Amino acid sequence: MTNAPRILVHTSDPAPMLERLAEAAPGIEARGHDDYEGLGAVLAEFRPDIAYSVAFRGREGYPREALLGAHGPRWIAVGGAGVDHLTPWDAGAVTVSNAAGVAAPMIAEYVLGAVLHFTLDIDGMAADRVARHWERTRLMTPLKGKTLLIVGLGHTGQAVAARARAFGMKVIGTRARPQPMENVDEVHPADALPGLWGKADITVLSVPLVPGTRGLVNARALMAMKRDAILVDVSRGGVLDGAALVNSMRTGHLRGAALDVFETEPLPSDSPLWGLDRVILSPHCSAVYEGWAMRSFALFLDNLGHWLRNEPLFNIVDPQRGY
Template structure:
């Protein structure tokens, strides 16, 4: 069996750093799987550079647990940085660019896809069933006759048919929706009626009753949904964004929401996180705001770390890792 080119050595106990806000459960899982594991724990951004310099890890499992500002990416890609960084989440935009010949980066894409898909469909249902209106009537003890709107027969456009986009498509089909989708390299996909190239997005926007944004943030997708694209959307569209802040121009979105062109949005990601108190989005009733939590569920961290454990076994055996991120594509 050949050793992968980025491996320094084939060691039964590679030097590992566990980097998260709470590493104790991770350490317990690591020791259960690899009793002889040589590892250190780090629970802060500030402490990681010193630990990397002194310990010289081969492998780092890292979660972006306190946001992007201050994240110690330079230490990870510096001269004492590891050969393999296992990113605990799906997005890797906080790493910037790296040399894949020197450092391999994997992610946990797919671990939270189902939960994020439920979040998106739940957001759509929140508005089609007029949950805000029902809550107001309940608070006022008013029995108002009303109608609700079905998802069946409506058209959903999924921007980004990765793990999350495919999970959204499967659930949308269960509701009887027509599903369109875009991806960098289009090909027929299960649960998607029509797949288009990413550069055909603008032509698809007028046909969508609902839009789910689940594309990674890379140079090609920054500002992907701007004022021009929002203007091209169907009147009354409902949009959900679980991608990354910066994919959707939220200032332009605010204008369209205020004017009624966009009926409602469900936002889990923002250009600045936490969302500043001064943001005008807070004041709009047709906006759901959540604190970047669509992928966070009780079993998420364990599922992500289980994927790392499986990959670590491959690393020790010299086998190819799963979920290797291409630094050019960003996924």
């Protein structure tokens, strides 16, 4: 490693980060690039040692080949948690880190907000308001005593578990290496999922997109869920089979679904998901809040300190595991 690395900041608005970098590490040569196009030429001319990069226009067209090519950096610091837009890479040639955990609290709030949307029947009350109808028999559905299944007990899953526990829910979940966890009643291996789908009143997907999770929630999994279950997907597009979900919703199998990620983003205007009732669609924004970008960059600066001191980096991603 070098004590004076060249750093490329690849975001939609690199100026604030370049300013913060100059304050935190004066003397380091840095450059910004705010587009997917032209990145290869910038890399060839600037030859950065490190690139801080955000997939700010989604996976489609992301300049993966340029970043992992001959002129790419030795360390790519991804500004988000997901790295499937870079997979696969040679871990012997380049180190990839992520910003896992930065957005976990916000995503957890999105999850609970989506769940409450359905348990409180917000759509029904809105329709009654429009119709000026006073429904005397309306009942609320309490979360206390409900079973929440979290598929993927990483940073986001653990943040969801903590909030679910505050509502008095029973929390079960899966992780690659099961071990007792705070706020989780049962921790299971991923291969136990076929026996868990039917136990949950609410299922939250918060796993990375890797070969083992692609299509994880398929027609069989959806049919194994309770007929009045709620599904919330804050994982990555491709974990949930969108066509299978459409069929489940059309047959009334699930109470509701909240989707923040999709196999194709932006979601095409002709997607049947747009026309479904009892579905919340959001534009991959559950992790986006005011100040998130600079918070993620602050995490990178902490890691940069490790690089400059020749200390091990944190949040390094295993390309085989995807996290």
